[in-house]
Amino acid sequence: RSVNTWNSEKNRWTYNNAQINVKCPSDGYNPVSPILAALNKTAPKLNTRDHFAYVQGYPDGTVKPAGSITRAEVAAILFRLMDADSRSLYYSTASGFRDVDSTKWYNTYVATLNNAGVITDSRTGYFRPNDAITRAELAAMLAQFAEKKSAAIYFSDVSAGYWAANAIALTANLGWINGYPDGTFGPQRNITRAETATMINRVLDRVPSEESHLLSRGVMQIWPDANPGDWFYLAMQEATNSHDYERNAKWAAADEQWTVLRETRDWKALEQ
Helix, strand or coil, rough: CCEEECCCCEEEEEEEEEECCCCCHHHCCCCCHHHHHHHHCCCCCECCCCCCCCHHHHHHHCCCCCCEEEHHHHHHHHHECCCCHHHHHHHHCCCCCCCCCCCCCCHHHHHHHHCCCCCCCCCCCCCCCCEEEEEHHHHHHCCCCCCCCCCCCCCCCCCCCCHHHHHHHHHHHHCCCCCCCCCCCCCEEECCCCHHHHHHHHCCCCCCCCCHCCCCCCCCCCCEEEECCCCCCCHHHHHHHCCCEEECCCCCCCCCCCEEEEECCCHHHCCC
């Protein structure tokens, strides 16, 4: 904006332009103007180019694929996986949730996703960071990254009036989530770490189809509780190993061949 004033000495209007300071990404990408993006109401996007590890193991060396994952942990994953422009545009440290203290490790993650409109199910003013996330809650978050905005509902246990009905239908229609053989979705069921990784990998088009597309077990980070033959093995390897990759035109569009491991990204640097 500008403030226009009449300069009687120069006999003309002068324009005092306001300066707008914006935070741009510092990771080498060419940013889209945050101001232009804000005016155009750009939807948040995820980084589908770089295959960084976004799941960490535990001190005992396990990755606990069957364990639950909290809402705060999912917020951390999605914050890290946002592309540089989106993370810069929506970056925030103030969410307003009554149970998200500014000193907590997850504060920036929750505040940024809330600012981006990714967190949509906390109308009571509470985020419940330490609660296990449900299948419906994860679908609601992932749906905010979709270009499509609606889809038909076809799960027998998801009514049209359910708060996450459209998000569930949309993410299912895109192939990001699956229901159960009996036609249900189980919206209130807590989702496991393995299921979370599987869904996020689909969103990111990070879905190697067979073990031979990975690197050797002597090179990769491996886990005693995620082994070849487990339904979640490929998904957990994809989620826990940073790597470069190639695509083969003969394969399905999302399939990939790993080429070399990459150093795990310094995620803390993104919080600054």
